Amino acid sequence: MFRRNLFLLLSVFLLLQFHVFPASAARIKDIASFMGDRPNQLIGYGLIVGLNGTGDNNKTQFTVNTLANLLDNMGIHVNPDQVKVKNVAAVMATAKLPSFVRKGSRVDVQVSSIGDAKSLEGGTLLMTPLQGPDGKTYAVAQGPISVGGFSVSGASGSGVQKNHPTVGFVSGGALVEQEVPVPYGNLQQLDLVLSNPDFSTANKVSKRVNETLGDSVAQAMDAATIKVQVPESYQQNIVGLISRVESIEVQPDEVAKIVVNERTGTIVIGENVRISPVAVAHGNLTVQISETPSVSQPQPFGKGQTVVVPQSEVNVEEEKGHISIVGGGVTIGQVVKGLNAIGATPRDLINILQAIRAAGAMQAELEFI
16 A cells, blocks of 8 residues: 555656646736727826925926916916026826726826926925817826935035936826716627737637637637627626626737847746757957056156156956857757856847847747847
8 A cells, every 4th residue: 555655646746747737828808908998198287386496497487487377377466587486397297097987086197397307306286187189188187296216415416316306196196077988888899909919819819709608709800809799698788798708718829039138138038939959159258458557757867757657458368168059948948948058147148149049040039128
């Protein structure tokens, strides 16, 4: 009995070691959306007041004129030439109006200085209409600013800054005044749009929808669009149909891609990346030049001059590279293991990946961001 149990345990262990688990599926709502279900961009121009001398300079004419016009509308007539705006900053306010939002709802607002203000910390955004591309006002923003940073400078010009003090947020600061209609009632057809267009994924989504609903109601039209005919049983329950379709799980297909960020030395390798067997030799060449100044003085009572003569020293050091076999792997783990065998830093690895692709040994797209 003991030997039998031991044999079963070893069998399970070996299966776990060599079994390749499939990638987890994603819900349709996480990889696609129904046409019409999208946010809308809003923008507005406003003033932030209450700053501690960190506002726009008096030479920022549009801030001065805006403040003078604001006071004039309140019945206070001032000369713009005599207005000081060091506690005021002109900003552009932006927000996203979600779909199906209703009047009275609140959305977040981001404000960004457009003048020469040093910081928006401690300021308050005055009533700012937010308009859409059609010129209509859909929300009105107002409230205290949250910057999440600071900027402190001394009289000599030195200072300390954290984050970006000229950009801030008003949490829930915009009140929706007008709705964006999204017609979903009495529809005969719904258009499902993939976030990342792909023919294979679109075909998988249409098949899974048909399997779930038990009818041929979904058809992939292209790499991004799947048309879903509304069944008779859902003619009066469009929300129920959308909810059921969104909860369907699909394994999306991915292109073989390597994303490289040269600024930070970050490399992200996709699951489907494959590298054919290739030999790579890598070595670093370091050239170091140092200069030591020396003083050359003339002889006593001589006619020469004292001069500074630089003495340069050049050192060249080249590491011995070794040839490593990279590629031939069928999984991302084997590809990474082969690349690690080179022993290069991430920044060196960027150049190596470019060379492998130039040699035609990489079956993947190399994208730089």
